[in-house]
Amino acid sequence: MPAPSKPKRLGLDISLAAAGFKEQAQNAICSMCHDFIEEAVETDCNARHVFCRSCVEKCLDSCQPCPSCRGRLSKLSDAHPALVYAYENVKWKCLNYETGCDFTGTKRELETHLDLHCPEEETECPFLGCSEKIRRIAMDDHTRDCRFGPILCPYCSTLWPFIEMKEHLATCDKLPVQCRLNCGQRIPRGDLAAHMERDCPEAMIECFVPDCKEKILRKDVERHEEEFMKKHVQLLAKQMAALKTCGQNDPPKVPNQIAIPPGLYTIKTVHGTCLRAHPGLEGAKVDMQTANHANDWEVFQMIDLGNGRVALRSFHGTYMRAHPGGEGAKMDLQTGCGPWEEFTLVRADGNRFGIRSAHGTYLRAHKGGVGATLDLQVNKNEWNAMPWEQFEFVEEKFEGIEKDKHEMKRKENYTRLIIKQEAALKKEKEQKEALLKVPDYNVPVFLSPGVYTIKTVHGTCLRAHPGGEGAKVDMQTSVRASDWEEWQVVDLGNGRVALRSFHGTYMRAHPGGEGAEIDLQTGCNLWEEFTIVQAVDGRFGIRSAHGTYLRAHKGGVGATLDLQVNKNDWNAMPWEQFEFVEKKDTQEVPHSTGVPPGIFVIKTVHGTCLRAHPGGEGAKVDVQTAVRASDWEKWQVIDLGNGRVALRSFHGTYMRAHPGGEGAKMDLQTGCGPWEEFTLVRADGNRFGIRSAHGTYLRAHKGGVGATLDLQVNKNEWNAMPWEQFEFVEV
Structure with a gap:
């Protein structure tokens, strides 16, 4: 011990x-x-x-x-x-x-x-950085106003000390800020760059018509096209004439731009696969499927956007999107159609085409089967050396009723997509509103003060190790629960409790997010205060003063206990749920009885008696034949009060019971603590059971001099357990 x-x-x-x-x-x-x-x-x-x-x-x-x-x-x-x-x-x-x-x-x-x-005792403020010492009676007021106390950012839902919140808000990516171009919209700081590049009506862009080069606001595109329609027609006519002349005299080094008629296509690669669009909203995946397994997910609608540009619309109603960047830039899907969703088809070899994005990069299909990657590549105008950037458009023919069915199914998918998008926006709005109020399950549950075993969903229970500040707290299997697994729930008022171990130390939660440490402390301050909140199925969450929740990891003896940030979904978080099983004073074992203080020889049913060997901590205790009893077999019964006794040997050492189940060890100790305390309970006739503080009973094995003495789990059947019965013969 x-x-x-x-x-x-x-x-x-x-x-x-x-x-x-x-x-x-x-x-x-x-x-x-x-x-x-x-x-x-x-x-x-x-x-x-x-x-x-x-x-x-x-x-x-x-x-x-x-x-x-x-x-x-x-x-x-x-x-x-x-x-x-x-x-x-x-x-x-x-x-x-x-x-x-x-x-x-x-x-x-x-x-x-x-x-x-004590309301007048001065205690240290529990918040890191605060060095004030406050009377306990004023601690609630101090912690409520302490500038080092943690508060929840209403935008990104992370905990920050109050003194640092202003600095955090200056960089928080989720904080809505005014658009720099004064479009009137408030955009999360992290999305501001994308908003200005793609959506802001006040952003300055270049006209899409080649050689126009007019700089206009995005909101004025339609007005510009109307005002400069004549100029645009002239520019396009000039470009067509130049292309025609170029075709007669000087063939270009890059393939000619051509148009493929609008329709429904399967887009095949040189690897025998075809492009596949996954269902979903913005960011949904696009990859490869083997050509012989092609179905609706592999069908794309070619939409003519004018000026040689097309959009590729999937069966799910989303559009293929090319992200900016060089080699390896990302490809995915988007719910709407903007510049990133516009492509140009250029002739490669035979009936194959390159698909050029608005960024000047080309689609590239990697080698592989189902799920192979699709990304972007910088084309170097050497089509023979770049087959991975070449695609064949195979038109899907839907005639009569089949065509109507396919179109109806495509419209149903698009409608379902819009409904799903609206549901996602509604859920996001509800989550933001939820941040402004405390959920109902966070209301404290008042457990009556008492001694409890705290069980986890893994079949283990919380265990406190002996020691001072920093002593360990971990898991023990429920079937082997002893005093180390008993916790006293101490009511601190205002719905807060302290969890005091059998060793007199208190459970302590360290500040931090997921994985923050749990250990023990000798006193009780804010870090040792918890709130018990209702979870599901009669279980409870244990919330620390930092807003984090106790989490029990899966495993047997010694499994870890730490802290987790609760996401308000108890059904998805069973590791943060605990059952409080109260320890009742009433027992079904025979009633406790007193043996008067004095000097005794303790006899077994085998005709032997208990013997203490000389020595210090860990000295041996076994049995001796009763006819040879001497001073080593004499024990002083010391009344400790509350029905408990200590058994002191002739050598001045005390009998000690180690924790554990059947076969746990018995030896001697120089002082008297919890492991040296026993309760005597009446068995048969004038014999007694000797119950340790761990709930186990002394057991004397059969044999002569030196036979073993250990511990056994009593099952309340004294007639079947004579080895656990002893007779106290006063000397």
Whole structure:
């Protein structure tokens, strides 16, 4: 068992003793450190003075006499349990009594009071960067107004300290900003460049008619075409004449631009595949399908846009789109038709064509079968060397009824696309509105204070390891749950709770997003405060003060526990859901019974008795034949209160039960902690079961001298379990 954390030094003195406890308090103060006696030990001087172990050990190590009477000091022993009991039950005033706190209690109760409840205790602000110390009674007001406290960005839904929010908003990609060209629209900052390039009516563009070169606003395109119609006709006529002359005298180095009549086509590649459009909205995928499997997804409508430009419309109602860039630029689909969706067909070899985008790049089909890639390439006018950029347009013939059916089906698909787009916009609007109000499931659920096992959806439960600040918290399988898996739900008011482990430490959530750390802390501040919220099917979410939720990873013993940012969808987030199973005091095992304090030989049903070997921590405990019982077989039963006892050997060590199920280890320890506490329960006749703090029972194996003593899981059938029954014979 790991060493327990050191007790807190509170600086107690006679002036802090509660009314009626002045005299007792005088005895509970160490004359060396002038503070409460921790780990009380007696000297071997004539007066048997009592000191803190850490204080008087220094004298013993340096061979000094007793600090009080200057008598001989050669060894130390644990103080008598009655003395320790008296010290621990002295009542003290709160350290903050001068500022108005009227609490009184034992030192242990005072530690809990200062950790959790004292309204006048000064605690550190939990937010990183804030160094203020605030009285607990004013902590809520401080954390609500602290400039280092986390707040949710209403645009990108990320957490930022209040002091940094202004700086974040200056760069947030989701923040709507005024278009720089003053078109009157407010666009998310991250989409502003695309808006100005493709959609903004105030953007300056060049006329699409070759050689016109007029710079116009996008909103004035129609007016420009009407006003310059005569000039455009002249320019086009001049270009046609130049092409005709060029065709007679000087053939061009690049293929002639030609037109393919509007219609429905399958677009085949040189690899035996054909272009395929996937269903969806903006950004839907376009790739390859084998030509012998072609269906409606591989049919494209050729739409004549004039000026030698065409659009390729898919069966789903979306348009093929070419992204700007050089070799490897992206190809996908778009719901509308703009410059990026315009192409020019140029003659390559035979009946094949190159498909040139508005950016001057050419479509390229990669080698492969179903799902092969389609992207863009920079054409170098060497068609023989570039077969991957050549395509064959095979017209799909639909006659009579078949043509009507295909057109009707295409229109139905386009209508379905529009409905889907409207539904997506509606959902986006609802999500933005949801950011402005707290969802109903975030309302705190009030669990009654008590001791619980906290189970996960993986069949495991939360486990706290012993230790001080930073001690580990992870998973244990539910069937092996012991004290380490018990959590006390402490009500802090305002719907907040603390989760206190069996070791007296508190669960702590570190700030951060997904994957932030969970561990244990010795005191309770804001990082140790949680809100229990309703999830689904009787399970709960555990929300930290940072707005993140506990998440249990899949696995067995030792599986990880960390934090996750909740997306408001409990059905999709089972790892963030927990079941609180309350531990009931009533048990079906035989009722606890008291054995009076004294010295006993503890006999088994095999005719042997329990034996303690000399030594320190980890010394052996086994059995000896009853007829040979000596001092090693004598045990002092010490009453610890609340029906619990400790079994102290002749050597001054205590019997210790290790956690675990059947076969868990038994040995000896130099001090008395939770693992050294037992409850005696009545079995048959004058025999008793010895139940450990882990819920397991001592078991004596059959055999003579040196036979094994270990632990067993009791199933409440005493007649079938004689190996777990013992007789206490007083010496």
